[in-house]
Amino acid sequence: DVKVTQSSRYLVKRTGEKVFLECVQDMDHENMFWYRQDPGLGLRLIYFSYDVKMKEKGDIPEGYSVSREKKERFSLILESASTNQTSMYLCASSSDREQYFGPGTRLTVT
Amino acid sequence: KQEVTQIPAALSVPEGENLVLNCSFTDSAIYNLQWFRQDPGKGLTSLLLIQSSQREQTSGRLNASLDKSSGRSTLYIAASQPGDSATYLCAVYMDSNYQLIWGAGTKLIIKP
Numbered sequence: 001d002v003k004v005t006q007s008s009r010y011l012v013k014r015t016g017e018k019v020f021l022e023c024v025q026d027m028d029h030e031n032m033f034w035y036r037q038d039p040g041l042g043l044r045l046i047y048f049s050y051d052v053k054m055k056e057k058g059d060i061p062e063g064y065s066v067s068r069e070k071k072e073r074f075s076l077i078l079e080s081a082s083t084n085q086t087s088m089y090l091c092a093s094s095s096d097r098e099q100y101f102g103p104g105t106r107l108t109v110t
Numbered sequence: 111k112q113e114v115t116q117i118p119a120a121l122s123v124p125e126g127e128n129l130v131l132n133c134s135f136t137d138s139a140i141y142n143l144q145w146f147r148q149d150p151g152k153g154l155t156s157l158l159l160i161q162s163s164q165r166e167q168t169s170g171r172l173n174a175s176l177d178k179s180s181g182r183s184t185l186y187i188a189a190s191q192p193g194d195s196a197t198y199l200c201a202v203y204m205d206s207n208y209q210l211i212w213g214a215g216t217k218l219i220i221k222p
Contacts (some may be wrong), residue, residue: 040215043199043212047207098159100156101146101154102153104153106198
């Protein structure tokens with residue numbers, strides 16, 4: 001069965017902290033994605049990766065970076081968290097253009 | 111630029127009714143279309159994937175159709191149940207890249 005896991009369901013961080021969100025998939029998929037979801041704005045793509053150590057900016061990369069050192073793991077990094085990064089973060093993976101999602105991380109920055 | 115629209119934004123129906131959710135897209139050069147379900151505060155669950163060469167896909171009480179030439183897909187839910195209450199999103203993959211283009215979703219409420 002397809003499985004995408006995210007390191008935390010809920011996370012509370014302070015402004016200025018460095019935040020790591022981890023995503024792991026067990027399907028040997030080449031492509032992995034990070035989205036954020038906000039009421040009224042829908043799903044917006046932050047970054048995606050199509051191979052190990054490869055990354056591409058999505059629609060809203062500002063304030064974020066990513067790391068993909070191993071095929072199964074894709075990390076989203078908030079270098080200095082700000083209150084406008086409070087959101088639901090969703091990770092997904094895909095092989096031939098069918099995406100599978102993790103359970104999401106609700107991040108609150110205070 | 112591809113745009114995906116879902117109408118209505120919200121729908122409330124009594125339990126037991128059959129219903130149709132709509133998804134339209136402006137550029138017919140799609141690779142496939144995927145329907146998802148999202149429960150409040152949760153991640154997305156893939157319901158059905160239709161390849162561009164297919165007309166429909168079925169899974170249990172769900173049937174998704176695709177009319178690529180007219181830029182439309184529908185998700186048909188038979189004999190709706192309160193457990194079907196969720197937000198339903200459609201998204202398309204273009205031929206040209208590996209990014210999904212998302213609709214804004216339809217929030218469905220099934221009243222017992």
